[in-house]
Amino acid sequence: MLTGPTRLAVWGDPIAHSRSPRLHAAAYGVLGLDWEYDRRQVDDASFIGEIEALDATWRGLSLTMPLKQVAAARAATLDDDARLTGAVNTYLLTADGPHGFNTDVGGLARALDEYGVREPRLVRVLGAGATATSAVVAAARAGASTIEVRARRPEAAARLTDLGAALQVEVRARSLDDPHLASADATIAALPGGIDLGPVGDALASGSGPLVDVVYGGWPTPLALAWERAAVAAHDGLGMLLHQALLQVRVFVAEDPARPLSREPEVLAAMRIALMGD
Incomplete structure (x- = not known):
C-alpha cells in the first residue's frame, strides 16, 4: 500500500463540469487506494497563492483552463511534452516543488491509436491555440510525417511550424x-x-x-455533423479525457506517465464506465 500524501484535486475555472473526480475515484478504487480527489475553482490570478497554501498532505493536482500556462511557468521541472507545449495539466507535488507534466499529448495520441489512426501520413489540425499545440505534438507522437495546421490567421500558426522543426516533422x-x-x-x-x-x-x-473534436460538451458539434454528412467517423474529446486521466493516475501512483499501473486494464475499464455515467 502506498503511503504518504493522499490528497488530490482538479483545479480550473470553470470547474463544476469536470468529470475528473469520477475518473480518478474509479481508478483508485480498483487500486485499493483510499485517496481523496476533489475539485476547486481556481483562476490564473489566484493560482500562485493557492499553490503556496498547500500543505504536506497533497500528492498532486490535475489542472485545466486557464491554468496550464501559469502552471508551466511555476513548475520546478517539466516533462518533455510540457516543455514542448509550454502547458502543464498535471502537478506531482514534492518537497522539491511541483513537477509538471502534460498528459494531454499522450492522452490524445492514445485516443488516436484507439480510433485506428496509426502511422498517419498527414494529420490536419484545426486551430492554432494552446490545445492545437498539444494536438501537433500528439500527431507527431502518433507517427505523422506531415501536419497541416489550419487557422483563421495562418500567421498565428508560425510558432507551430517552429515546433514541427523541434519534432522533426513538417508542419x-x-x-x-x-x-x-x-x-x-x-x-x-x-x-x-x-x-x-x-x-x-x-x-x-x-x-x-476520422475527426477527433477535443470538446465533449454540446455534442454533436457542427464539425461532427459535417463529418457525419461525409459518412466519416467523428469522435468527441472523451477518449482524450479518459486516456490523459489514466496517464495522470500513473504520475500520481508511479511518478512516471510512461510506467503502466498494476491491474491497468481493470483500471482503464473502470474509468471508462465512470466516464459514461450520468
Whole structure:
C-alpha cells in the first residue's frame, strides 16, 4: 500500500463540469487506494497563492483552463511534452516543488491509436491555440510525417511550424478556408465547440479520415455533423479525457506517465464506465 500524501484535486475555472473526480475515484478504487480527489475553482490570478497554501498532505493536482500556462511557468521541472507545449495539466507535488507534466499529448495520441489512426501520413489540425499545440505534438507522437495546421490567421500558426522543426516533422500553416485540400488520414479539431464553419466544414470532411473534436460538451458539434454528412467517423474529446486521466493516475501512483499501473486494464475499464455515467 502506498503511503504518504493522499490528497488530490482538479483545479480550473470553470470547474463544476469536470468529470475528473469520477475518473480518478474509479481508478483508485480498483487500486485499493483510499485517496481523496476533489475539485476547486481556481483562476490564473489566484493560482500562485493557492499553490503556496498547500500543505504536506497533497500528492498532486490535475489542472485545466486557464491554468496550464501559469502552471508551466511555476513548475520546478517539466516533462518533455510540457516543455514542448509550454502547458502543464498535471502537478506531482514534492518537497522539491511541483513537477509538471502534460498528459494531454499522450492522452490524445492514445485516443488516436484507439480510433485506428496509426502511422498517419498527414494529420490536419484545426486551430492554432494552446490545445492545437498539444494536438501537433500528439500527431507527431502518433507517427505523422506531415501536419497541416489550419487557422483563421495562418500567421498565428508560425510558432507551430517552429515546433514541427523541434519534432522533426513538417508542419504547414494554411487558412481555414484555403481551397487546396490534401487528403488527410485524420483531423484534430482544437476550435471552440460551437463554431460552425459552414461549407468549409463540409469541404474539410470530404476526403478526410476520422475527426477527433477535443470538446465533449454540446455534442454533436457542427464539425461532427459535417463529418457525419461525409459518412466519416467523428469522435468527441472523451477518449482524450479518459486516456490523459489514466496517464495522470500513473504520475500520481508511479511518478512516471510512461510506467503502466498494476491491474491497468481493470483500471482503464473502470474509468471508462465512470466516464459514461450520468
